[in-house]
Amino acid sequence: MKKLSWVFVCAASLIGFALGLSGAAAAASASANDTARFLAGLAPSAESPLAPLTQDKTWQRYAAAMDRAFADNDSRQLSRIRVWSAANLSAPRDTLYYMFSGPDFLYANAFFPHATTYVMAGLEPPGAVPDLMALKRGALPAVLSSVQNAMRTLLAASFFVTAEMNTDLQASPLRGTLPVLYVFLARSGKTIRDVSLLNIDANGEPIAGTGPQAKAASRGARIVFAAADGREQVLYYFSTDLTNTGIKRSGFLTFAAQLGEGDSFVKSASYLMHGGEFSQVRDFLLRHSATLLQDDTGVPLRLLDTAKWELSPFGKYLTPIPVFEGVYQAKMQDLFRKNAAKAIDFGVGYRWRPGESNLLLATRRRVDTASRN
Numbered sequence: 001m002k003k004l005s006w007v008f009v010c011a012a013s014l015i016g017f018a019l020g021l022s023g024a025a026a027a028a029s030a031s032a033n034d035t036a037r038f039l040a041g042l043a044p045s046a047e048s049p050l051a052p053l054t055q056d057k058t059w060q061r062y063a064a065a066m067d068r069a070f071a072d073n074d075s076r077q078l079s080r081i082r083v084w085s086a087a088n089l090s091a092p093r094d095t096l097y098y099m100f101s102g103p104d105f106l107y108a109n110a111f112f113p114h115a116t117t118y119v120m121a122g123l124e125p126p127g128a129v130p131d132l133m134a135l136k137r138g139a140l141p142a143v144l145s146s147v148q149n150a151m152r153t154l155l156a157a158s159f160f161v162t163a164e165m166n167t168d169l170q171a172s173p174l175r176g177t178l179p180v181l182y183v184f185l186a187r188s189g190k191t192i193r194d195v196s197l198l199n200i201d202a203n204g205e206p207i208a209g210t211g212p213q214a215k216a217a218s219r220g221a222r223i224v225f226a227a228a229d230g231r232e233q234v235l236y237y238f239s240t241d242l243t244n245t246g247i248k249r250s251g252f253l254t255f256a257a258q259l260g261e262g263d264s265f266v267k268s269a270s271y272l273m274h275g276g277e278f279s280q281v282r283d284f285l286l287r288h289s290a291t292l293l294q295d296d297t298g299v300p301l302r303l304l305d306t307a308k309w310e311l312s313p314f315g316k317y318l319t320p321i322p323v324f325e326g327v328y329q330a331k332m333q334d335l336f337r338k339n340a341a342k343a344i345d346f347g348v349g350y351r352w353r354p355g356e357s358n359l360l361l362a363t364r365r366r367v368d369t370a371s372r373n
Contacts, residue, residue, distance in 0.1 A: 028133060032223075033192040035130050036182035039147055041066030049133060053140075062144055070187050073106075073155045080346040081110040088312075088361060093290050095119065095262030099242060099281055100269040103177035104154060105184040105235065107348075111293060112263060113227075118235040119256050125239040126221040127176015129195050139173045147179050177237060178221060185225055190233070194224040198236065204254030217251040242272075247280045257288065264289040266298030267349050271320070271327040274300045292362040295349035296320070301332045304362050313341035314359040321350045332360075 034044035041063035044050045053059060089112070096115040098108050102122040112118075132140065178195070185192055199207040199216030207216050220238035227233060240252045247253055264285045266273075273282040282299055285292060292299065292309075296317060304311060317336040319328050335341075336358070347357045 029131070030133050031192075032129070032182070032195045033186075035132055036186040036192050038132065039130070039144070039179055040183040040186035042186055058141075059144075062148075065148075066187075069151075069155055077346050078106070078110045080344075081107070081348075082113070084314075084344060084346070085111050085113070088314075089263075089291065089293070091291075093262045095259045097256060097262055097264040097285065097288065099264070099266060099285065100272065101237075101265075103180040103184065103237065105181055106154065106188065107267070108265060109184075109188045109190075111265060115263070116231075116233050117259060117262075118233070119259065119262075120235065120237045121240050121242060121252060122177070122237075123239060123241070124177045125175075125219060126178050126197065126237055127174065128178070129197065129221075130174050130179050130182060132174075135173055143174050143179070146174075147183060150180050151183065177239075181221075181223065181235070181237060185223070185235075189228045190225040192223060192225045193232070194222075196222050198222040200238075200251045200255050202249050202251045204251040204256075204258065217249055218255075242281045243277050244280045245277075253281065253284050256284070261288050261290050263291045263293070266292070266294035268295070269297040271297050271324050273298060274327050289362075290364050292360075294360055294362075296329065296332055296358055296360070297324075297349060298360075299362075301329050301335065301360075308365055309362045310365055311335060311339075312361040312363070313339050314361065315341060315344045315348075315357045316355065317341070317358045318351055318356055324350070332358075335360075 028049035030038070030044065030048050030050045034048040034050055037044045038048075038050045038053070041059075043054055054063070092112055092114045094116045096108060096112045096118050098104070098118065098120045100122060101108065101120040102124055103120070105118065105120070108115075108118055108120065132143070135143070182192070198220050200218050200220070201207050202217045218238045218240040220236060220240075223235040223237075225233055225235065238252055238255075240246065240250045242250075242252075266285070272278045273285075282303070285299060286303065292304075301311075313336045315336075317329075317332050319325065341358075343355075344357060344359060345354055347354050348359060349357055351357050
C-alpha cells in the first residue's frame with residue numbers, strides 16, 4: 001500500500017500530551033456526544049469539561065490531522081458513494097444488516113444514509129462506554145494514538161484488518177470498538193443521544209446487567225443518535241461468532257430476525273460465506289434482504305437465483321487478491337461482461353482502488369400475485 005499524504009500524527013508526537021484529568025474536571029462527566037466529537041478531533045460543546053483540553057496544541061495537531069484524513073476520504077470515497085447511492089438505491093428499507101462489519105459505520109452510512117436501524121456484527125468486542133474524564137493522568141495520548149491507528153486501513157483502503165485493529169484497540173486505555181464508532185458517528189454529522197451496553201441470550205432476548213456475571217450469548221451496544229435533520233436513528237453493534245457453531249448459541253440472528261426484512265451490505269468479508277461454515281448467516285441474508293449490496297466476498301453468485309433476484313453489476317470484476325485466489329468466480333466474470341457493468345468512481349473491498357473494485361446489487365423480485373389469480 002502506498003504511503004498516503006495524510007499520515008496521522010504519530011504516537012511520538014503525543015508523548016507531551018499528558019493531560020491531567022483530575023480535581024474538579026475529573027468530577028464532571030462529559031456527554032457521549034461531546035466525547036465522540038473530542039475523539040473525532042471536533043470541538044465539543046463550550047460547556048463540556050472536555051472543552052479546555054482542546055486548547056492543548058497537541059490535540060489541535062491531532063484535530064488537524066483528523067480533518068485532513070476525513071476530508072481526503074470524503075473526496076475520494078464517501079462523497080462519490082453518496083451520489084451513487086442516491087442514483088441506485090432508490091427504495092431503501094428502514095433496517096440495514098451489515099455482517100462482518102467491525103465498527104465500519106462510515107461506509108454503512110454513506111451507502112445507506114436513510115436507514116433508521118443499523119445492525120452490525122463483528123468479532124471485535126464493544127468495550128466499555130467511553131469515559132474520558134475517568135482516565136488516569138497522562139492516559140489520553142495513548143487513547144488518541146490507538147484510535148488513529150485502528151482507523152488507518154479503513155480510511156485508506158475501505159476495510160478493517162481484524163488482527164491489526166485488535167492489536168491497536170487492546171493497547172488503548174479505552175478498549176473495544178465503541179471509540180471508533182464514536183468517531184465515525186461524529187464525522188458523519190450525527191449527534192449521539194444515548195449509549196448503552198446490550199447483551200442478548202441464546203434466544204435473542206436482552207439480558208439485564210453487563211458485567212462478567214451476565215451470561216450473555218452475544219455482547220454488544222446500542223447507540224441512539226440523530227441525523228443532521230433531527231431524524232432519530234439506532235445502531236446495534238454486536239460482538240459475535242457468525243460461524244454455524246457460534247450462531248447456535250449466540251442468539252444474534254434471532255434478535256436480528258425480529259427486525260424483519262431490510263437491506264443488507266457486505267464487503268471485505270474474506271469470502272467466508274463461500275463455504276459451508278457460514279451457511280446460516282448467508283441464508284439469513286438471502287431470506288431477510290430486500291436488497292443485497294456486496295462485493296464479490298459476499299454471498300457467492302451461484303446462490304443468487306435470477307428467478308428471485310435482479311442482478312446489477314458495477315465496476316470491474318478481477319481475480320481475487322492472491323491470499324484468496326481459490327475463490328475466483330467464472331460466472332461473476334461472465335455477469336460483469338455480458339451485462340456491461342457500469343463504472344464506479346470510488347474503491348471498495350480488497351481491490352479498493354477505483355477502476356479495480358466491484359459491486360453487485362441484488363434486488364429481490366416481487367411476485368405479482370394479482371397476475372397469477
